[in-house]
Amino acid sequence: MATSICATGLTSSFHGSCWQGKSSLLGGEDYSMLAAKTVVPAGQVRVVGKPVRSRPMMGNVNAGKGLFAPIVVVVRDIVGKKRFNQLRGKAISLHSQVINEFCKTIGADNKQRQGLIRLAKKNGEKLGFLA
Structure with a gap:
């Protein structure tokens, strides 16, 4: 690792040029301005x-909407969630095969x-099939 010595101290190639104590640009702002923003007056707690x-949205954003959503909800309530998801999985698989x-x-x-x-x-x- 290459190191160099400058007026403010020892720096390495990892840190770049001598920026400690200098007024250099850091993320578009002046270093002294950033330091001033982080200072908390005595007796105060930040x-x-x-x-x-x-949170990431999981599932269908159109849940409960669509032409067939009420029918899907009623069928799901009648046959049960587990059995309904099995039937839906088979229907989606068959539809994918038709597309293929x-x-x-x-x-x-x-x-x-x-x-x-x-x-x-x-x-x-x-259309509400995935409600």
């Missing part, structure tokens, strides 16, 4: 709350096939 993170066969028939490549499957999923969400 209280920092937890950072707020948005269609792509073979028309000579579509894998990228086009994946696009059609994504389109089918998006349309199923909008």
